[in-house]
Amino acid sequence: MKVSQLGEFGLIDLLANLIEKGGKKGEAWSNLVIGIGDDAAVWRCQSGTQIATVDALVQDVHFKLGGISWEDLGWKSLAINVSDIAAMGGVPKYALVSLAVPDTTESEDIVSMYRGMLDLAGRHGIAIVGGNVSRAPLVAISITLLGEEGPSGNLLRRSAAKPGDKVAVTGHLGGAAAGLRVLTQGLTAEGFSFKQSFARPVPRVNEGLLLVENGVRAAIDLSDGLVSDIGHVCRASSLGARINVDDLPLAQGLKESYPDYATEWGLSGGEDYELLFTAPSRIVRAVGVALDCPVTVVGEMIMDPNSRVVLVDKAGNPFSLRQRGWDHFTRENHGA
Amino acid sequence: MKVSQLGEFGLIDLLANLIEKGGKKGEAWSNLVIGIGDDAAVWRCQSGTQIATVDALVQDVHFKLGGISWEDLGWKSLAINVSDIAAMGGVPKYALVSLAVPDTTESEDIVSMYRGMLDLAGRHGIAIVGGNVSRAPLVAISITLLGEEGPSGNLLRRSAAKPGDKVAVTGHLGGAAAGLRVLTQGLTAEGFSFKQSFARPVPRVNEGLLLVENGVRAAIDLSDGLVSDIGHVCRASSLGARINVDDLPLAQGLKESYPDYATEWGLSGGEDYELLFTAPSRIVRAVGVALDCPVTVVGEMIMDPNSRVVLVDKAGNPFSLRQRGWDHFTRENHGA
Numbered sequence: 149m150k151v152s153q154l155g156e157f158g159l160i161d162l163l164a165n166l167i168e169k170g171g172k173k174g175e176a177w178s179n180l181v182i183g184i185g186d187d188a189a190v191w192r193c194q195s196g197t198q199i200a201t202v203d204a205l206v207q208d209v210h211f212k213l214g215g216i217s218w219e220d221l222g223w224k225s226l227a228i229n230v231s232d233i234a235a236m237g238g239v240p241k242y243a244l245v246s247l248a249v250p251d252t253t254e255s256e257d258i259v260s261m262y263r264g265m266l267d268l269a270g271r272h273g274i275a276i277v278g279g280n281v282s283r284a285p286l287v288a289i290s291i292t293l294l295g296e297e298g299p300s301g302n303l304l305r306r307s308a309a310k311p312g313d314k315v316a317v318t319g320h321l322g323g324a325a326a327g328l329r330v331l332t333q334g335l336t337a338e339g340f341s342f343k344q345s346f347a348r349p350v351p352r353v354n355e356g357l358l359l360v361e362n363g364v365r366a367a368i369d370l371s372d373g374l375v376s377d378i379g380h381v382c383r384a385s386s387l388g389a390r391i392n393v394d395d396l397p398l399a400q401g402l403k404e405s406y407p408d409y410a411t412e413w414g415l416s417g418g419e420d421y422e423l424l425f426t427a428p429s430r431i432v433r434a435v436g437v438a439l440d441c442p443v444t445v446v447g448e449m450i451m452d453p454n455s456r457v458v459l460v461d462k463a464g465n466p467f468s469l470r471q472r473g474w475d476h477f478t479r480e481n482h483g484a
Numbered sequence: 485m486k487v488s489q490l491g492e493f494g495l496i497d498l499l500a501n502l503i504e505k506g507g508k509k510g511e512a513w514s515n516l517v518i519g520i521g522d523d524a525a526v527w528r529c530q531s532g533t534q535i536a537t538v539d540a541l542v543q544d545v546h547f548k549l550g551g552i553s554w555e556d557l558g559w560k561s562l563a564i565n566v567s568d569i570a571a572m573g574g575v576p577k578y579a580l581v582s583l584a585v586p587d588t589t590e591s592e593d594i595v596s597m598y599r600g601m602l603d604l605a606g607r608h609g610i611a612i613v614g615g616n617v618s619r620a621p622l623v624a625i626s627i628t629l630l631g632e633e634g635p636s637g638n639l640l641r642r643s644a645a646k647p648g649d650k651v652a653v654t655g656h657l658g659g660a661a662a663g664l665r666v667l668t669q670g671l672t673a674e675g676f677s678f679k680q681s682f683a684r685p686v687p688r689v690n691e692g693l694l695l696v697e698n699g700v701r702a703a704i705d706l707s708d709g710l711v712s713d714i715g716h717v718c719r720a721s722s723l724g725a726r727i728n729v730d731d732l733p734l735a736q737g738l739k740e741s742y743p744d745y746a747t748e749w750g751l752s753g754g755e756d757y758e759l760l761f762t763a764p765s766r767i768v769r770a771v772g773v774a775l776d777c778p779v780t781v782v783g784e785m786i787m788d789p790n791s792r793v794v795l796v797d798k799a800g801n802p803f804s805l806r807q808r809g810w811d812h813f814t815r816e817n818h819g820a
Contacts, residue, residue, distance in 0.1 A: 149590070149591050149592070150587065150588055150589065150590055150591065151585060151587055151588075151589050151590075151591050151594065152587035152588065154591045156617055158591075159591055159594065159617055160617060162591060162594075162595065163594070163595070163598055163615075166595060166598050166599070166602070167598070167602065167612055170602045170605075170606060172611065173606070173609065174609030174610075174611070175577075175609060176577045176578055176609055176610060176611035177609070177611045179611075180578075180611055180613060183611075183613050183614065184612075184613070184614055184615070188614065189578070189580065189613035189614035191578060191611070191613065193529065193534075198529075198534075198578075198630075200578065200580055200613065200614060200628075200630070201580070201614065202580040202581075202582045202614065202615060202616045202626075202628060203582075203616050204582050204584065204616055204618050204626075206584055206618050206619070206620045208621075209618060209619050209620060210618075241511075241512045242512055242516075242525070242527060242534075242536065244525065244536055244537070244538040244628055245538075246538045246539075246540050246582065246626040246628070248540065248542055248624060249487060251486065251487055251488035252486055252487075252488065253486065253487050254485070254486055254487075255485050255486065255487050255490045255494075255495055255498060256485070258487065258495065258498075258499070259498065259499070259502060262499055262502050262503070263502070266502070266503065266506045269506075270506060270509070273509065273510030273511060273512055273513070274510075274512060275508065275510070275512035275513045275515075275516050275519075275527070276503055276520075277516060277519050277520070277525035277527065277536065278519065278520055278524065278525035278536060278537065278538065279499075279520070279538060280538045280539050280540055280626070281492055281495055281496060282540050282542050282545060282546075283542070283545050284542045284545060284622075284624065285544075285621070285622065286620070286621065288584060288620065288624060290538075290540070290582040290616070290626045292536075292538060292580055292582070292628035294534075294536070294630075
């Protein structure tokens, strides 16, 4: 079966099963706390726990040269990984960069890319400790980021949602999808903040730490889109979720600029790199006070052995979504 | 300047300088023991030291589909990283796989690739803890491997060579280059062991640990080719090296099968993934007894502020090499 039929998540499940059947013998396996299937992997070492994640940006799949600047590309390639560590409630520490570029690439462009990367790295005290450069017919940046747990010694997991938990998100949604549109159609003054949401996402590291401190245990970062990502939480927690589409904290000006797309983009646009978490109401309220950014309840976790994500409007009527989220291979409906 | 003019190692130097100038502030940077410029990065944690490396295989640059089998590709993509940990004298532990494939790829082929990877992982107790899958117009596999120091608590560094040290290598050389030729020209019965050298390199983990235990402090793995790789040791140690080309332990049958290429391939063919190390004679002799594989002295480290690699034949005459080793961008002479 071609991966286009199997889909990204079908392929990941297939490989996870293969690894599972491999026997997983030895000390490394026995120290593993979280393997494939969360935002990052976690294993025990004598000094605590190590968190590790890898994510890639591929030309013409995730970005177009000439659309995003090289400096933004560097920032974003690290930011998407920092966001995965944030979604575990961890602190990012060490990065390794695997870079593939055509031999016609200007070295100044690569330097600009590293400047963007170092800008974000500097804000979080991340050390870029190594990497690899390879020739390829297109640009691809794959970064592995290592992190550690925060002072509380707890983590955020996709599998820790409980029935009755409220589903909440940090910040605003849909801005990155609008930014991609802006980059495709040409940048306007009004489009600048959307473009920034797409090209320079700000990972929620401090917010992730505060979630853990306030007693949150379940979270994911919004990379594929809210519906797809809450679907990952549902499957990992063996629960369903009901999302109130009229409660989405849409990016400022999104409804005015793109009335036909705003809600869709908030639900499935992806790449906003906000945190989605689930917790009892009182904890969500405490988080709302503790965090500097907006915290918005958008739904709740419900019992459902089929792990469905139900979308309703404020009148309680079902909401139908055209595109559920990002899958690398099928590029069509998936998720819930 | 285009990276084709700057070259792979020029680009790496440029980026390392950029990172250096970035200020390197914070706890992560202060815990860093070895950054860019060795086989792997090393940092201190409370439990000892963490070793990390990343290396990639890109279709039509490192391999051709239809040439190497998917299972061998999986093995090799992990082996080249295990070899980097071995070259530090470390123990490989945790791997993260960043995979890019066209959406027309058969999932069975990806499963075969993972089987090859898991075969090698199982032999070393390596846990494959996570990864990322992305669509791309070609196949690229980038693996990050984390390891730990061995029981002795010492490491092998490119920068630790001393004047007068003998230069020695494990195993045999040139087999992988012959294997690539065999795969290009069609496999014959005599070519099988060369093909294996190219497609299923066996990383020298145990040998790396025994080198450390026996007092060796300087090593590198032979990925780019002996002349290029000893050049890295020379620059890192601010020394030169003299290599006796008639002393190379060429792969069995190489001279008979490819008389015109055997010595060249031993010097610059690359991808043999043997260990090259430098040490005083008595330590090299002890290593020769301790290791199960052949250990061959091929030259010695000499004082040279310009870090040149000098090639001589057994009569002491200079030997001229057509191609010095692998550079991703220039694809021409480089190194010494």
